[in-house]
Amino acid sequence: MMQESGTETKSNGSAIQNGSSGGSHLLECGSLREGRSNGETPAVDIGAADLAHVQQQQQQALQVARQLLLQQQQQQQVSGLKSPKRNDKQPALQVPVSVAMMTPQVITPQQMQQILQQQVLSPQQLQVLLQQQQALMLQQQQLQEFYKKQQEQLQLQLLQQQHAGKQPKEQQQVATQQLAFQQQLLQMQQLQQQHLLSLQRQGLLTIQPGQPALPLQPLAQGMIPTELQQLWKEVTSAHTAEETTGNNHSSLDLTTTCVSSSAPSKTSLIMNPHASTNGQLSVHTPKRESLSHEEHPHSHPLYGHGVCKWPGCEAVCEDFQSFLKHLNSEHALDDRSTAQCRVQMQVVQQLELQLAKDKERLQAMMTHLHVKSTEPKAAPQPLNLVSSVTLSKSASEASPQSLPHTPTTPTAPLTPVTQGPSVITTTSMHTVGPIRRRYSDKYNVPISSADIAQNQEFYKNAEVRPPFTYASLIRQAILESPEKQLTLNEIYNWFTRMFAYFRRNAATWKNAVRHNLSLHKCFVRVENVKGAVWTVDEVEFQKRRPQKISGNPSLIKNMQSSHAYCTPLNAALQASIAENSIPLYTTASMGNPTLGNLASAIREELNGAMEHTNSNESDSSPGRSPMQAVHPVHVKEEPLDPEEAEGPLSLVTTANHSPDFDHDRDYEDEPVNEDME
DNA sequence: CCAGCTGTAAACATTT
DNA sequence: TAAATGTTTACAGCTG
Numbered sequence: 001m002m003q004e005s006g007t008e009t010k011s012n013g014s015a016i017q018n019g020s021s022g023g024s025h026l027l028e029c030g031s032l033r034e035g036r037s038n039g040e041t042p043a044v045d046i047g048a049a050d051l052a053h054v055q056q057q058q059q060q061a062l063q064v065a066r067q068l069l070l071q072q073q074q075q076q077q078v079s080g081l082k083s084p085k086r087n088d089k090q091p092a093l094q095v096p097v098s099v100a101m102m103t104p105q106v107i108t109p110q111q112m113q114q115i116l117q118q119q120v121l122s123p124q125q126l127q128v129l130l131q132q133q134q135a136l137m138l139q140q141q142q143l144q145e146f147y148k149k150q151q152e153q154l155q156l157q158l159l160q161q162q163h164a165g166k167q168p169k170e171q172q173q174v175a176t177q178q179l180a181f182q183q184q185l186l187q188m189q190q191l192q193q194q195h196l197l198s199l200q201r202q203g204l205l206t207i208q209p210g211q212p213a214l215p216l217q218p219l220a221q222g223m224i225p226t227e228l229q230q231l232w233k234e235v236t237s238a239h240t241a242e243e244t245t246g247n248n249h250s251s252l253d254l255t256t257t258c259v260s261s262s263a264p265s266k267t268s269l270i271m272n273p274h275a276s277t278n279g280q281l282s283v284h285t286p287k288r289e290s291l292s293h294e295e296h297p298h299s300h301p302l303y304g305h306g307v308c309k310w311p312g313c314e315a316v317c318e319d320f321q322s323f324l325k326h327l328n329s330e331h332a333l334d335d336r337s338t339a340q341c342r343v344q345m346q347v348v349q350q351l352e353l354q355l356a357k358d359k360e361r362l363q364a365m366m367t368h369l370h371v372k373s374t375e376p377k378a379a380p381q382p383l384n385l386v387s388s389v390t391l392s393k394s395a396s397e398a399s400p401q402s403l404p405h406t407p408t409t410p411t412a413p414l415t416p417v418t419q420g421p422s423v424i425t426t427t428s429m430h431t432v433g434p435i436r437r438r439y440s441d442k443y444n445v446p447i448s449s450a451d452i453a454q455n456q457e458f459y460k461n462a463e464v465r466p467p468f469t470y471a472s473l474i475r476q477a478i479l480e481s482p483e484k485q486l487t488l489n490e491i492y493n494w495f496t497r498m499f500a501y502f503r504r505n506a507a508t509w510k511n512a513v514r515h516n517l518s519l520h521k522c523f524v525r526v527e528n529v530k531g532a533v534w535t536v537d538e539v540e541f542q543k544r545r546p547q548k549i550s551g552n553p554s555l556i557k558n559m560q561s562s563h564a565y566c567t568p569l570n571a572a573l574q575a576s577i578a579e580n581s582i583p584l585y586t587t588a589s590m591g592n593p594t595l596g597n598l599a600s601a602i603r604e605e606l607n608g609a610m611e612h613t614n615s616n617e618s619d620s621s622p623g624r625s626p627m628q629a630v631h632p633v634h635v636k637e638e639p640l641d642p643e644e645a646e647g648p649l650s651l652v653t654t655a656n657h658s659p660d661f662d663h664d665r666d667y668e669d670e671p672v673n674e675d676m677e
Numbered sequence: 678c679c680a681g682c683t684g685t686a687a688a689c690a691t692t693t
Numbered sequence: 694t695a696a697a698t699g700t701t702t703a704c705a706g707c708t709g
Contacts, residue, residue: 469682469683469684470683470684471683487698488698488699489698507686508684508686509684511685511686511687512683512684512685512686514698514699515684515685515686515699515701516683516684517698517699518699518700518701519701525699531692531693531698532692532698
């Protein structure tokens with residue numbers, strides 16, 4: 001009974017089949033006919049066949065070469081250690097494996113939270129922003145769809161060519177076509193990043209006191225070095241590809257800068273063309289823009305068609321100079337601009353997340369097909385954590401029961417098996433040992449609603465210790481219950497149900513739970529007819545953490561200043577995101593009835609701290625907690641003020657009521673609830 | 678360095 | 694009687 005588990009969940013990656021075949025044969029038939037029409041008469045059928053055979057062989061050789069290239073790319077992706085310089089001269093024919101497109105930025109939950117924490121904006125501005133971004137996203141998705149199809153088509157063609165021998169012409173066409181689309185995608189990404197980074201460079205992003213100098217460096221915090229390296233490669237290769245194909249983008253000079261940078265892992269995330277100039281890294285000096293604009297006159301991402309493209313602005317500027325003037329005057333470094341920028345950042349990153357997910361899916365598909373068509377041993381590459389995870393995730397969806405019960409080895413808390421790709425980077429960080437996050441941690445590396453939404457599923461399936469204290473979790477469990485009271489056993493069940501981590505070492509954490517229940521005054525034991533139940537004394541609970549965050553007045557101030565803009569914004573943003581059915585939010589927040597609970601767990605911790613730090617009178621105005629500025633889904637859902645839960649912000653919390661989640665039910669009876677997408 | 682918070686372990690008492 | 698439930702103490706790690 002030791003540790004034989006762990007494997008049954010990994011399961012058959014074959015769950016993903018290329019069901020999406022079909023439809024692309026017509027081209028090939030045409031091409032085949034075309035190939036045969038080169039003067040061969042039907043009479044010399046044998047000769048024609050021979051010729052076709054030779055052609056086929058040639059094409060196969062070509063194909064093998066391409067596949068080799070593919071594999072190399074993939075391996076480079078995996079190792080992330082090989083030569084930082086790629087071959088600049090990739091043949092245009094090369095199958096665009098989209099390595100370059102993969103995950104331009106992987107956003108960690110912490111990063112998201114940072115963004116969410118800081119954002120401030122008026123509803124109108126938000127709407128404009130959202131509209132813009134929606135359009136962008138739509139565009140991107142369409143492109144991506146097309147790209148995917150093209151990829152599938154190409155793959156199919158390649159596969160079929162191996163067996164039937166076909167004409168390379170069509171294939172080349174498709175390949176070049178795909179390359180074009182890939183470039184388009186890349187350009188879009190770059191545009192987004194340019195936009196974002198130019199904002200940053202203008203100093204519109206305030207750097208938190210605790211943050212490092214590089215504005216985007218926080219983005220890298222959740223990544224392990226290899227991931228960074230890989231990312232670096234991807235980005236560089238993306239630029240390289242652009243370079244070789246004669247991209248009309250006006251920013252290629254920086255590519256070399258970045259490539260030659262000696263600290264790729266740190267700079268890869270600011271690979272934006274505008275981000276660095278002449279070897280300088282963008283160290284968030286606000287006045288940098290003039291420099292870069294000398295190099296790229298009139299190519300400012302915020303300026304186009306004589307209009308300022310600052311979100312929500314649209315001021316008419318006749319020429320570039322007046323635009324710059326306008327930019328400096330109207331969009332100077334202030335709270336509003338900062339907030340807008342943060343929102344933009346968030347939106348962009350959301351999009352990128354989505355994009356990254358789709359890319360990963362594509363990559364997984366391609367890997368699968370590719371591997372199938374060639375050699376099967378290329379598949380189990382540890383590589384692509386991403387794609388492998390994607391595969392295994394769908395596999396686990398096929399057999400959702402496979403996960404829980406068996407306790408796994410205590411030393412391997414991370415189970416990437418069922419984890420969504422986008423959380424990989426952070427979760428691997430989360431997992432490291434018995435890291436206990438404290439309140440202060442949550443301010444510095446906080447947990448966003450997005451994080452929660454993802455983590456909800458994540459923590460259910462991965463044995464990662466949740467970054468919440470026992471007290472918070474217990475309280476949450478109790479408050480989640482309809483009666484706001486639970487027996488000890490029900491609390492246990494809640495823990496096991498909500499967190500895979502608590503499905504092992506039961507003795508330990510149960511002891512801790514009991515210990516906490518007894519220790520904290522906020523937990524009140526109430527004798528019942530059939531035993532005793534535990535309830536939460538909110539007053540005590542709030543009382544018990546006044547001193548937190550007090551050491552960081554600037555942060556508090558920042559939060560408070562953000563408050564005015566923030567609340568409606570987050571609601572609208574989330575609603576919009578939900579409307580766009582971005583899985584990040586929708587799967588968890590809509591599909592999962594208990595989404596908001598974790599959210600509130602964290603929220604409450606933050607709330608309590610903030611309320612007490614903020615002032616002593618805040619108790620009398622519960623709805624005005626400054627944490628509304630901190631947490632996007634802040635909804636006071638304490639029983640004290642239930643009416644506050646209504647309103648625009650209830651998007652997430654309304655999902656709370658979960659009649660299906662009977663807390664009395666044993667975990668064994670109801671394992672992890674399956675993710676219904 | 679200290680105080681406070683948190684998690685873990687363990688001993689012990691009480692209840693079921 | 695055993696297991697579950699509660700209580701309490703001790704200690705280590707972390708943070709401000």
